[in-house]
Amino acid sequence: MVSLMKWFKKTASDVEVEEELGFHLDSLYEHFLDQGLSREDALQASQSRFGDVTQTKRECVEIGKRSRPFMRVLGLLFSLMFVAGVIVRVMRPDLYIAHLGDVLIMVAVSGRLLLYVRRLSPASFFSIDRARRPLNLVDRSEGPVTAYDDNKLTPTERVIFRKQ
């Protein structure tokens, strides 16, 4: 049951995104430490240089999920199963065959519901195995994460270049 809940909460792409962004943040932190900054200043500088970690992760996980071919195929399979169940139910109203149609429809609906709920599960950046990460970086972004703007771009997609 616990492992099932874990599967709901975290997908392979969540873990990979966390590891990838964590590597970047850790590398930035070490870079600023090498430049002579104190631990606190290096931490702040790395977070400032990176930007909104939570938003970035959220977007990456979302993009990663929609592009995973296995999930797409699974979704398609459930859709086909639903259609097959409806056809069987309509065309062959014999009792036993009708049950088969009902089973197909139920499995298909449950499967689609499962995929939908799984996509809803929020990705949590700080719940990874801390033993793997030597640094304890905390997202200190201030203010609410803004939503899509008029151009349908998220804050991270709107690349901000600052001219000095």
Add this chain to the structure above:
Amino acid sequence: MPNARTDIMQGTLELLILKILSREAMHGYGIAQRIHATVDDLLKIEDGSLYPALYRMEERGWLMSEWGVSENNRRARFYKLSRTGRKQLKAQSANWNRVSQAIARILQTA
């Protein structure tokens, strides 16, 4: 001189990434460092903005990624250009040159 924030279209960042990866495979941190090293006196970019762009480009088939070991012995995801990505780089570079020439011409003559 006060700082000016300029929103650059998403495609510009993709062009930068394509160009940087045309030379060698790199992880996201390496790409960010290369950008900073090249244009840091002119523009500054938030490193985090690279990742949605990288993921999107991989989704489109312009990039391929695989996990490897970084120079400091840590696991990192390395990106490299696909054949489609190289074609995109060529097309986007040509487009960028055309647009920048047109804008420069307008700024000079208008």
